[in-house]
Amino acid sequence: MKPPVFSCCQFCGASPESGKRLTKTHIWPHWINNILELHPTCDVISIDRSNPKNPTIQEKKRHQDIFTIQPRMTCKSCNEGWMNDIEQNVLNYLKPIISNNWPASLSPEQASNLSLWLALICMNAELASPLSNTITQNDRDHLRKTGTLPSRGWSIIIGKNEGVFWRKRKGYHNYPSLDSGIHRGLSQSKNHISYDKQITTFGIGSLFAQVVNGRDLSFSDYHSFHAKRLGFGVIFPSQRNSPLLTEHLPVLTDEQINFLNSQEPWFSKIY
Ligand SMILES: [Zn+2]
Secondary structure, three states: OOOOOOOOOOOOOOOOOOOOOEOOOOOOHHEEEEEOOOOEEEEEEEEEEEOOOEEEEEEEOOOHHHOOOOOOOEEEHHOHHHHHHHHHHEEEEEHHHHHHOOEEEEEEHHHHHHHHEEEHHHHHHHHHHHOOEEEOHHHHHHHHOOEEEEEEEEOEEEEEEOOOHHHOOOEEEEEEEEEEEEEEOOOOOOOEOOOOOEEEEEEOOOEEEEEEEOOHHHHHHHHHHHHHHHOOEEEEEEOOOOOEHHHOOOOOOHHHHHOOOOOHHHHOHHH
């Protein structure tokens, strides 16, 4: 599968000047591959519920090189401007976290910046391999214009990953579920079937993170509510004015991460 071809920036909508192309966009910063023992892989499980009596489950690989491909999907100004800022803002503490040298605490600003970095990866990964789309243009506009996520519809949590399997290999695992309507794609991107919520689980070295987003607002609310109860660091929506103390974060095994990443959302099992 080839990455999609876009004629205009998928964030601001700008077209490149005549004779020029959109800029190459990293889905996943290259430096991560130098820190991790094995390059992350990713896979996707889509649940097609168009026939409610007979939902079908499809396991697909997102583009196999999603962590190295650089599809042309953003303009220079977005790519080298606010998108680069989001990455630069997390570098000095994210690299130690991935290498299991956690700082004792994350300031509210650091926690917030980390949540934006994770959300942006979800946005770019989805655009680069649009098997199914959940994130709306409104959400991308909001991030670009305000440097924040919409106040509802996103829940982003972190913990510590000690699972060998997840730490070494499983970078990104995405469950879109429950289709609804058609994706409002920009430019010539096809109207892919859209899903109204998704769960993306990250194991990046020693960082466990999970991003839940979608138009079903109670879904993301439940996620952050139960995650907080279990002691996860809820980095979005912002929970605190005081630092997030990392020594209290749950330390997760492979088995626990597999549970958190199971097809049936874990937080729907503990209502
Ligand atoms: Zn742009």
